[in-house]
Structures are given as structure tokens and as C-alpha cells.
Amino acid sequence: MNFQMQNSIPYLTSPLFEKYGIPHAFTTRRGGCSEGAFDSLNVSTRRKDSDGCTDIYENTVENFRRVLSLVGGTTEKSVCAHQVHGNTVLELSDEHGGMGILRGAKINIDGDGLFAAPTCGIEAICVKSADCTPILFADRRLGSVCAVHSGWRGTVLDIAGKAVETMVKNGSRREDILCAVGPCIGVCCYEVSEDVYLEVEKTLTSKNAKKLLPELFINKRDTENGRKYDFNIGKMCAELAILAGLPRENTDFLDICTCCSTDSDGRIFFSHRGQHGHSGTFASVIAPFRV
Numbered sequence: 001m002n003f004q005m006q007n008s009i010p011y012l013t014s015p016l017f018e019k020y021g022i023p024h025a026f027t028t029r030r031g032g033c034s035e036g037a038f039d040s041l042n043v044s045t046r047r048k049d050s051d052g053c054t055d056i057y058e059n060t061v062e063n064f065r066r067v068l069s070l071v072g073g074t075t076e077k078s079v080c081a082h083q084v085h086g087n088t089v090l091e092l093s094d095e096h097g098g099m100g101i102l103r104g105a106k107i108n109i110d111g112d113g114l115f116a117a118p119t120c121g122i123e124a125i126c127v128k129s130a131d132c133t134p135i136l137f138a139d140r141r142l143g144s145v146c147a148v149h150s151g152w153r154g155t156v157l158d159i160a161g162k163a164v165e166t167m168v169k170n171g172s173r174r175e176d177i178l179c180a181v182g183p184c185i186g187v188c189c190y191e192v193s194e195d196v197y198l199e200v201e202k203t204l205t206s207k208n209a210k211k212l213l214p215e216l217f218i219n220k221r222d223t224e225n226g227r228k229y230d231f232n233i234g235k236m237c238a239e240l241a242i243l244a245g246l247p248r249e250n251t252d253f254l255d256i257c258t259c260c261s262t263d264s265d266g267r268i269f270f271s272h273r274g275q276h277g278h279s280g281t282f283a284s285v286i287a288p289f290r291v
């Protein structure tokens, strides 16, 4: 993990992506203009605080402007995913500009994954999260990129693998695709029930990879509310990219917990669990690039 600062906005990068000069950033909750539960770099217009209020639209647009500036994007020509915990990966063109960011955008389509080629007319793509896993992909030969939001539902639907397939369909060789799994809820804080375990088991069994289960689910215990496990969802996402054919050395799992990472200024990331369902979302952003 590399911590960086640009225009007073702190953000994280993947050392692997840095090595290839790929323009990307995982932001924190800091450096924005929103207040209250959305303090401060919130990019969600739908999430609600404990009074049932959403963030001020103009503030989210300003926050998007700051986030996108980290990779040279503008609000008009960039896209943020309309996330619904599915496995749709949208292939973008210039008519999608502003989608998920500006109310005036021409098109708004649901999709937890976004794909952009350097020639598509889109400057940057972005996913939002607050414990769910953000995953960024980049083709170091073609300059095409993919951004994915993967909660446990998207994870068992293998949206990571779907992203790799979308890139391959658009000319990528698997050995050129790099993957960075950003800050998400860590195994330290992510207690899940048996139903999540069984869904993951089903997904891994279909990929002949059931042997990964003991690494992904630890501290099995029986409680009065049923069997519980601690789930390493970020590692699962990285493993799904490898199962989709990426060389292991092409994947970088940052392994930073959104729920319990704090410093002297308090919470570093927005966290759905840590803030009891009333939080904003931070952004993970990447730009298609010329090689």
C-alpha cells in the first residue's frame, strides 16, 4: 500500500499499478465537502443518514470532481457505477459520460462493473463502497480498464471473473491484465452466517476450488444465532481473478480494513458496518490510458 496526497486529498494506490504507471486511486472519507454521516468525501447520492436524509447533490458532484481529478477525469466525461449487487459489467462509450455522477446524464443503467477502452471517449470510471470490495483491473498493453463493486452477492456471482472475461472479449491477453483489490471490510471485522459460507462454497465448487474455503473462512463458531465465520472477502476477490486466468503475480490485494482502520483523526474510510448502516461511500477510480 502507498499513501499519497494530491490537492489536499489523501488516497491509496496499488504498488503493482504504480509500477506500470496506471492512473488510479482508492480514496478515503477525507478531503471532501460533505458533512455529518457523509463527512467528507462522500460520492453516494442514495445512502441515508440516521435521519433518513441523503447527501446534498451539489456536494456529491464537487466530491466527484475532486476524486476524478486524481486521475485526470472530469464529471461530464466520466462514469460511476449504478450498483445493485449484481454481476453486470457495462461496456462504456462516450454517450455514458456523466452517468452515475450528474443528474443530466443521457443514460443511467444498473451495473456493478464498468469497462472502458482508451478510445471509448470516457476519461475515468469509478465505483463506490463502504465495506464492499472495490476491484480495479488494467491491461498494461492496451490501456483498457475495468472497475468493479463486489459485495458478497457480487462475489458469489463472480463479477471479478466476469470483468476478466469482458476484457478478454475486448482483446486483452490474460497475462497483461493487472488486478488491484482495494480497501474493504477485513477478516478482522467481517462476521458472516452459514448462508454466506454455503453460497461461496457453491461458487468455489463450480470452479474446482473448494480447497480455498479454509483460507477464506476462519474462526468457525456456533452461537445462539447460528454458525458464524470470519470471511476474508478481499482475498476471495483476488482468488476469483486468479481463477479467471490471471497470473498470481498480476494481482495485488491491499488488505486494508474499512471498518477498523483509524488514526488520530478517527475513522479513515466510510464503513457500512462500522457506522451502523449510516455512512457515505468512498471512491475507487481508474482511467483508461495510452501505452
Ligand SMILES: [Zn+2]
Binding pocket: 185, 186, 187, 188, 189, 257, 258, 259, 260, 261
Ligand atoms: Zn477490521
